[in-house]
Amino acid sequence: MKQLTINAYSRETAGTSSSKRLRREGKIPAVVYGKTKEPVNLYIDASDFRIALKELGNNSPVVQLKSEGGDSKTSIIKGVQRHSVTDKYLHIDFHEVAEGELIKVAVPVHPTGEAFGVKTEGGTLEYVLQAVHVRCSSKDIPEFVEADVSELKVGDSFHVKSLPAIDGVTYLDHPEQPVYSVAK
Secondary structure, three states: OOOEEEEEOOOOOOHHHHHHHHOOOEEEEEEEEEOOOOOOOEEEEHHHHHHHHHOOOOOOOOEEEEOOOEEEEEEEEEEEEEEOOOOOEEEEEEEEEEOOOOEEEEEEEEHHHHHHHOOOOOEEEEEOOOEEEEEEHHHHOOOEEEOOOOOOOOOEEEHHHHOOOOOOEEEOOOOOOEEEEEOO
């Protein structure tokens, strides 16, 4: 899986006025927290964050958060607040992941093959789920999960239980939950 690095800088003050000042300077106030650590106030360069989000695309939001001291910590982007009118970033929440900690993330599902029902019966492949929820360590997060839909006929569905087993990854969605279906 692609690992992106975001540079983070510590900030001494928190609150409305210091956050507004940071935003005027092209920075985004942020906080990083974890199960075993106290929350730490940070700020991120807004242009760097926009570039990182474009590179992440539809993948899971796991990044390396690099501090001024040079050490990088694996973190998940838990929340991004945006202004309702200007669409500018207002605040970012990061969750630091400890080594070996199991986390829950959504992973995109990509179909492979052409469904029999689409190719010969004039059906349409319908996406029921765009992503599945998994539990795994940060090093085991797959970039995406492939689903072979080539055997699906009109009226058939591809379920979570049919997804391929991946070492270190547990699917959290109900096994009978459809991922794809072929409709006429």
